[in-house]
Structures are given as C-alpha cells and as structure tokens.
Amino acid sequence: MRLNRRKFIGSMALAGAAAALPARAQESLSDMMNRNRVLRDADRDGNTAAAEALIATNEPILSFDTVHNLQLAISQYEPFVAAGGWEEIPQQAYQLNLGKASPAAVALKRRLISSGDMVLVEYADDVFDQNTDRAVRAFQARHGLQVTGVVDEATWYALNVPAATRLQQLYLNFTRVQNMAAQLSERYVVVNIPAATIEAVAGGMVEQRHTAVVGRVDRATPILASSIHQINFNPYWHVPKSLVRKDLTKYMMENPNYLAEQNIFIYDGSGNTIDPSTINWANISDSEVNYMYRQEPGAANSMGHCKINFHNPHDVYLHDTPSKALFGENARFHSSGCVRVEGVNQLVNWLLRDNGDWDQTKVDATFDSLQRLDVDVRGKVPIHTTYITAWANRQGTVSFRDDVYEFDAQGKVSFG
Template sequence: MALPAGARAQESILDMFGRNRVLREVDQAGNTSAAQALIETNEPILSFDTAYNLQLAISQYEPFVANGGWEEIPQEAYNLSVGKSGKAAIQLKRRLIQSGDMPFVDNVSETFDQSADAGVRAFQARHGLIVNGLVDEPTWYAMNVPAQTRLNQLYLNAQRVQTMAANLTDRYVVVNIPAATIEAVAGGMVEQRHTAVVGRVERATPIMASKVTQINFNPYWHVPKSLIQQDLTKYMQEDPQYLAKQNIHIYDGKGNEISPETIDWTNIGEAVNYMYRQEPGAENSMGHCKINFFNPYDCYLHDTPTKALFGENARFHSSGCVRVEGVNQLVNWLLRDNGDWDQARVDQTFESNERLDVECKARVPLHTTYITAWANKQGTVSFRDDVYKFDEQGKVTFEQA
C-alpha cells in the first residue's frame, strides 16, 4: 500500500537528514590522501623488487580465485556515493572487502559511509582512476573485471617485469603505456613521477629501449607525413584558416614559403609534397620542449598546450609520442649532469620562448613499456586496462627498437 503523501515527505526529509549526517562524518579529503599513499611510494614499477612483489600477489590471488573470486556488483551500485543507502551498497561493500580495499566487518550496513568511501577511493587509486569516491562508469566497469582476469594479468606482468628488469641501469626513465605515467628512477628509487598522454590504439606508442640525447627548448614542430595525410588535409577542407590559426607555415623543397590558397586540399598526394612547420609559441603542439632519443619511429617526449587531458582517466590521445605533465621538472632531472642547468634556468628558458638545443651529457636510458599489473612492498596491487590488447594476446616479450 502506498504511503500517504505526508509520510512520503517525512521519509524524504529523514533521508535527507541521514545523508547530511553521514556526509559530515566522512573525511573525504583524508580518504583521498590515504588512497594516494597506497600507490605513491618511491618504488619503481619496473624493477626486480616489483617482480618479487608480483609473485607475492600471485600467491594471494591464486587461492582466492580458486574459491570463486569476488562477486559482481549490480547496476544499482552505479553512481553510489556518500550518504546513499540501499541493498546495492551492501554488495558494493562486500566487493571492496573481497579485494582488500575495505577491512572485514561482521555486519555490513546498507549505508555508503566512511568505510565505503575510503574503500572506493582506495580501489580507484589502485586502478589509476580519478579518486572521487563515486561509483562512476570507469569504477563500475573496473570492479566487474573478474578476479581470474586480474590473476592472469599478474602472471603475464610478473614475466614481463622479470625479463625487462635485467636490462636496467642505475638511472633510467620508464614510460608505462597502460598507466600513461612516467617514472624517473635513480638508485633503485623513483625520484619523479609524471602523468602522461600516450598513443591511442590506432596510433600506438611503440615499445622500445633508447637513451635521451637532447633537449629542444621551444622547438619548431614539423608535421609528420602521416598527420598531413590523416588529419591536416581534412582540417584544411573544414576550415581554410586552420594553418594560420595554428601558426603553421608551408615550405617547398627549396625553402620557399607557399600560400595555403595555392594547394588543392582534396588532393592528398599534392599536399604531402610540402613541409609544414609550426612556429614556437603557446600553440605549438610540443609546447615548450621536446625530449629526443634515438628511435626509428619519430617518437619523442614533449610538452603540450592541451594540459586538460592530464586530468582524464584514459589518457590515450596522441599519435604515438608521449606528452608529459610537469615536463620542466623532468628536463631539469635529465640535465642535472650538464652542470650549468637548474630548475630556475629551465623555467626561465621555457618562458622566454627562446629556440635552444642542449645536448644531454648523461645519456639516460629510456624504456617505453607495457605493464598492466604491479605491486609494491606494502602489498598494494595496481591494475590497468589492456588498452593495446597485449594481455589478450598473451605477449610477454616485445621487440624493441
């Protein structure tokens, strides 16, 4: 029987007061800090220690998977957050307990409370998701990945890390493609960690081992032939002022500047016969610097004017090169053996827009890798999506440039 209107209103008010009370009791900022502390250690993703930690994680996951793994959470758990209640919150909490993101309790309440908020944030941090305490779409999907799939990731990545760790030196840079992150490592510890944007599936960032050779400050950007064919001609057909807006100039083989109006943009064969150069400045696709290393793919690390992408969950947007958040700090780290460079000089050179090329005295090794699961010594196990489907293919080793 339906409740009287007055009773329904009273129930609604009581629910509102209940949610507000729970909100006051939950330390959301503290839960975020605790979640970040689980993963922000100084341990490298790529090291022999990580290989050992992965074996420990496997020994814990195997019996758990053999007993059935964790439960799926229902669609009703979607968009659950602090203060909300219902049976779906019970199932969510059980899922968080099963994966170790929430401590075991005898009786699980149906309120999304302090423990649930802390658990969701811990789960999000371990899976490289935006830590917001909300069971949003990426969080819901990640929670419903079967435990067997996660165990398979641990098997594959234990072998990958063990194989690659043998080639490491005392100081190196690692780009982990599935995590879209960069680590600058020295003496077995991470000295810098950077968020990155890497290649989308159809223009994947190549896996390779090289050495950093040079920093180009405020570089020109020469548009690659592939981008002329796939993107630039299309943009010019849509907007004839595109090149002017992007401060891109066209040159023929003799170095003469060509007017865009003289080119038939529907004829790709004609368009690719010219050189396209973007001038240094705020709109330059490489931002204030380009970090060079030997490779056959025309791949490099660089700054970017589109920094909003660093705040996304899935940072797979580039055409293969790697965009680096806080790149000025990484440049300073790479140039520290040059003697006459410090952070102040790097920042000043960025701001000046001065064109300058600096050879790196220390040829720091750089590795682009594919690690979708790893663990640290405090027992935190992290997972990432198999964006390039290398886990699905069972790939353990990769041909490197």
C-alpha cells in the same frame, strides 16, 4: 549475464527515470538523520589522501623489487580465485556515493572487502558510509582512476573485472617485468603505456613521477629501449607526412584559416613559402604532402616548450603540450604515438643535472624566453617504453590498468 558497455550506457536513461520515483514510500526521520550524520562526519579529503598514499611510494613500476612484489601478489590472488573470486556489482550501484542508501551498497561493500580495499565489517548495511567512501577511493587510486568516491562508469567497469582476469594480468606482468629487469641501469626513465605515466628512477627509487598522454589504439606508442640524448627547447614542430594526409587535410577543409591560427607555415624543397589557398585540400597531391609543414615556437606549438629526443626508428619522442586538460582524464590515450609529459620542465631539469650549468630556474627561464636551443644530455639517460598492466609495491598495494592495446588478451610477455 555481463552487460556490455553500450547496453549499460543505454540503460542508464531508464535507470535515471526509475530513480526519479521514490524508492520508499516515506523515508523515516531516523534514516534522514543517519544519512545527514554520514555526510557531516565524512572526511573526503582525508580519504583521498589515504587512497593516494597507497600508491604514492618511491618504488618503481619497473624494477627487480617489482618482480618480488608481483610474486607475493600472485600468492595472495591464487587461493582467492580458486575459491571463486569476488561477485559482480549490480548495475544499481552506478553513481552511488557518500550518504546514499541502496541495496546495491551491500554488494559494493562485499566486493570492496574481497579485494582488500575495505576493512571487514560484521554487518554490511545499505548506506554508503565513510568507510565505503574511503574504500572506493582506494580502489580508484589502485586502478588509475580519478579519485572521486563516486561509482562512475569507469569505476563500475573496473569493479566488475573478474578476479581470474586480474590474476592472469599478474602472471603476464610478472614475466614481462622479469624479462626487462636485467636491462635496467642505475638511472633510467620508464614510460608505462597502460598507466600513461612516466617515472624518473635513480638508485632504485622513483625521484619524479609524471602523468602522461600516450598513443591511441590506432597509433600506438611503440615499446622500445633507447637513450635520451638531446633536449630541444622551444622547438619548431614539423608535421609528419602521415598527419598531413590524415589530419591536416580534414582540418583545412573544415576551417581554411586553420594553418594561420596554428602558426603553421608551408615550405617547398627550396625553402619558398607556399600559400595554403593554392592547395586543393580535398585532393592533395603526393608532392604537396611532401612539402615541409612547420609550426613556429610559441604557446600553441604542439611540442609546447620542449621536445625530448631518444634514438628510435618510429620518430617518437617525449614532449610538452599546450593541451594540459588531457592530463586530468582517466584514459589518456590521445596522441599519434609520441608521449606528452605533465610537468615536463621538472623532467628536463632531472635529465640535465649532469650538464653542470643547468638548474630548474634556468630551465624555466629558457621555456619562457621562447629561445630556440638544443642541448645534448651528458651521460645519455636510458629510456624504456613498457606495457605493464599490473604491479605491486612493498606495502602490498596491487595496481591494475586496462589492457588498452590488447597485449594481455594476446598473452604477449616480450616485445622485442
């Protein structure tokens, strides 16, 4: 019987209490020495580097090569799924890590061997050893999770996704990538929403890869194809009308100084400044929603130091952000549809490389100056926002992501 997420989390308190009791009447001296040796000999950093090397290739997630790589992955998964797939991991594997001993480590090792993350061993004992640590990190890297070597909640759930579900993801994404590959040009940007990543591709190779924050489920990032045509340096942020009613009213009721603290000013249709205290935030009128709410350039600006524009009917764009901590999360689905970019200054430099007089030094200096500046991108760069939850690279590494918008569940393969 499969645990649901709430039952699993709720039962952790009981599991924690049970863990406080001695699992064995007395741990033998040899057991202690063996565990200490495991911890002493482990190369955690080396295991992380090996895991990241599996996915840090210069092959794009979206390309003709990906179609071929997905075909190979499907041919490997089909007979495995037909034979029954892999086993579920018991709840007792939760929070296992290097040096710990548990009967659940045996099941964990069998699961990791089944998916190719761990080399086949003659005998799987109950110690979470160096090889298990390396395998868990490889699994985490393939699934876009923080590479910690700990069977945390996100890792435990990903381990328990059935092999048949993974094969279905491969089928769907093979068709998705095949449909989109014909649209690709020599140079393009890809936002892969389920992975919350961005790739800058040229000549069939990834030249830059960026962590991103994308739209949450109720404010999804739209799937589209367009062209990047302009960079706004140190932009004003005009709060969308939808956010004025949904978010700004709530913030102002909680903290009447919120607008002042965020350097946001209100202007009427004639350009006159409106005092926030004159607005009834608990019952804001339509005319007041239609005021212009503008945040000044600066460190707190929601756009950060730049906004990257591409034509679309959804009023979405790529941008910098002052909230850098979000890039370190496993599930980066926090925005209202726009896409926040880690290391955006490097992407801006890449986009402007045909503009002649721009380089990384000039981009960084313009950021720091807080100067308002709009620059048109010569040779407009195509951008594709996509939904790819499974892909593979040339060395045979297969990556999966959660079906956050439930398009896999709906069987969607086209988004036109």
